[in-house]
Amino acid sequence: MENWELLDGIRARRSVRSYSERPVEQDKIDLLLECACAAPSAANRRPWHFVVIRERRTLNALAEAHPYAKMLLQAPLAVAVCGAILHEGHENPWWEEDCAAAMQNILLAAEGLGLNSVWLGVRWGRDDLPEKIEALLGVPQGIRVMGIAAIGYGAENKPPHRGIDEGAVHLERW
Template sequence: MSLREDRAVQVILGRRSIRKFQKDKKIEPEKLDIILECAQAAPTAGGTRPWHFVVVDDRHLLDALAEAHPYGKMLREASLAIVVCGDPTLSDHARRYWEEDCSAAMQNILLASCALGLGSVWLGVHNSPGRPEAIRQVLGIPDYINVLSIAAIGYPVELKEPHRGYDSNKVHHNKW
């Protein structure tokens, strides 16, 4: 078996941003549980685990999120969304590294979704003016909790080829 045929490598290279979903096809609870377990398996600074996850499968709330996020129109078709949030009040590590910790959890959400035959896309929230407040308002997220991003997840309508190759100009060995 070649290294490219390894299942983990296939999932990583096969994970693509999917924005078209089968609107009325629900995600099985077992798959959601695995996705959330994988999210919480992500590394964190000092083992802080600052994340919180808001699972949204109510159609009215998904539609409201689609309105609140200018690039989130696919949420109208997604089976569910997972909003990844971080609590910076837990510790100094959480305050300094919640973005990295929650980003690792988000990547695990996307990879687990792909491995389970689902499509997903990462919607940025945290660094966009006004966006965190809009999402917080729709979902009733407390002010002290930071909103990092949203994963729109569902059964894909579109399929994309896996990633191939890498840009060697972006790789530096030992020094720049």
């Protein structure tokens, strides 16, 4: 069964960095989280945890801490996607991939709900940004922040992406 609305939403989704002040309704936040939890995960470990951020003070502090998060000064909502680095006492080597799938579901669900979003990466091992973000959000030991989604009603319109990037497609071999 084809679902053209879903496909159109995937193609229309763009990273939006300018937002109106209109708050995101709680029922939409609940749907975003439900869709995030529907993401695939390796061995069904579901390592994700989500920090829902609506307080202006916290959004502003995140914008100050993250060099590419100035849109959080406007966005009415952010969701930090975090992951458990251990599963039943053992290293969970796929926590980042699992959390990335959950993040993508949040971004696509936002598009489907008439919201806009942008993914703000938090890379481990490059600088002290992850530790700053975790301290701001009170993330416990054993959990790491993978990224933050800025979410809201966009104050800008962007055209959809155009088709296949032929230079990125290789058949059978590179």
